[in-house]
Amino acid sequence: MSVDQSDASQACKPQTAPLLARAAAAAVRSDVHLASAIQDFFLAEGDRLDDRTRAATAATLRAILHSIAHDLTGHAAEQLAGHAVEPCTAALPRHAAAGALVHRLYASGLLRDRGLMEELFAQARQDILSDALLVNRAPGATPSFLPALSAGSDEGLADAAIAYLHAENARRAGGRSDVPGPLRERLTWWAAAVLREKWSGGSSGRIAIDRAIAGAAQHSISAYRDDDRLEAIADRLAALLRPGAAELSERLVQSLEEGHLALFVALLAQVLAVDAREIRALLLDPAGEQLSLALRAAGLDRAAIARVGFLLTEADPRRDIEAFADTLDVVAMIAPEEALEGLALLTLPTDFRAAVRALDRAVAR
Template sequence: MFAEDGDRMAREPIGAERLLAEAARAAHGNRRRLASLVDLFLPDTMRLSDYQRVTVRRFIARLVAAVEGDVRQRLVSEHAARFAPELLAALGSARVAIAMPVLERARALHDVELVSLLLARVEEQRVADDLRRNAAANGEVSTLIEALLADADPALSAAAMSLLIAESRRYYVFEDEILPRSDLPADLHYRLVWWVAAALRDYMTRLHGADPAHVDTALMDVASTILSSHDEGETLESAAMHLARLLGERGWLDDQVLRAACVEGRLALLIAILASRAGLDFEAARDMILPPHGDRLILLMKALDVERETAAAILLAMGPGDAGFSDAMNAYDTLAPAQAMEAIRPWQIDCGYRNAIAALATRLAERGSGWVP
């Protein structure tokens, strides 16, 4: 049997491979139509800016490159005896990316957690810069971190220094070629390392004909070594929460410290202070604070009974504009602390538990309410 090819109008035999290829093309077309539909009706507040798109894609590429470079270097230096010289030469060529093209073809990097995290990082940088610019424009000055660094308590001064180091590692990577993986949560770092290992396995076995058993042994050894050296405690989030806990033990998580963190543009510390006062984890507090969820920040500060002047300063520093600021303060004045506390209660639930509840509710809704055996 023969059939016309819609693109080339050529006649060729219909076989299993062609049917599979056409099905794949049709599926891709459906994905494109779905993406166009979503983009057409997506609210403006949910659209990514060009800067966000470019920066997140760049971050993902640099993360993969950092992991891949580490894995390839270890393969060449620690497992050279297992592989042919041609394969070792290819692995040793830093100019040629191997894992990223494989992962892109497989859509392995379309990971909700990874993209969400990197988008939050982009917004954190922008908001932190805005906080500093607004403070400078208003002539506000704070020496909170300087005072903590000079504190007589070595634990407190060390925690302040750890925050500064983590901040520098986080915020200056926008200009660096290598993105530090120590700043990734452990679960994402774990997945990223194994993704890269799987992509390199595909390249080594399929294109170079390397023995799969040798490849698997080498990659598992290298990946395990890399994973064992990862310290999630080096992240900015961990450093900020640790400092906030120490401040809380001394009774220093008051509105004055909150405003000082805002004036200095210490966004991570600002988030950590609010999280500690509200009984939230860092991620939940960050989700409530970063745009486009300014209404949640109003709820959070009202629930904590933050004094009006401090709340106004923080909301104004976040830059909603005059009209937005006026509406925000009207809402702040109208809300009762008890109402606000009840409203933020869902965010006080453990993150894993909260995600499980949301996932379960979604699946039950898809199948209909009630018990389905």
């Protein structure tokens, strides 16, 4: 009796198909891992992301996404209450729904956004540097700059100093994870798209689900306030301080000594009329030449620039104290107006700066 081999082959297909699919997926993953390993191998040591920055960035991103996801799932579910439509994941606890949403966004590649990651890396590095500055304080030293302002007779200044301390402590404790409004809005719509993908069942109820998710996203966006961010509070405090040329050096050094980096950035940015994000980038750059130029442009003398450089070098092992010392005398001899000319790009409007840098990156390739 002959056996029909084609029938046997057909009978095996339901069992073998998943195995073959997994094998194909494993081959793709292997190629991706190899490409990533090759890219990592050829990175210069200075370009490689350190473990602390990586961990801090990941923690902040997860916290922001979980917050958005909780907000969206809660408000969307409320809007669907009483409808005949039930999202397929409505029975999941909100933390589980948020976790699934975050995982999908990571896998999608949408989070590989230059503006978003630049902000998150900067926040992580600023927090790490701030912690190091506090650790390096003299034994027994206690913060005095902002506590003195908060207890002063100027009520507006005192309120601003208290608000700054609260916002800074909340961020350090992980109780407040945020990004500027436009980035938060982008993340919210990405999260809304994932929620729609997970909640969409058949064609029935699609419109109700879409409207509920869109309404939840719009509610979340409108409720978010940039004014509550540490950077915005630092701007208000810096504007109230209005330090003159004689006071600016002392204020900047005090801010660094006590780990108030957002205030340092806001003070210098306002004096130079430069975007605070640009000053933050100079502060976090381990090379330090541009920050020294910015300090000189603000009118700081050699002693003040040296103090700032020493504090940062002590707190950041990537900085070269000898290289800083070699350039200090040269920087101190430059006139403030000439130093500001050396930072001309930073004074351009935001979109203009972005366009110039995009062209520079294209040439570098």
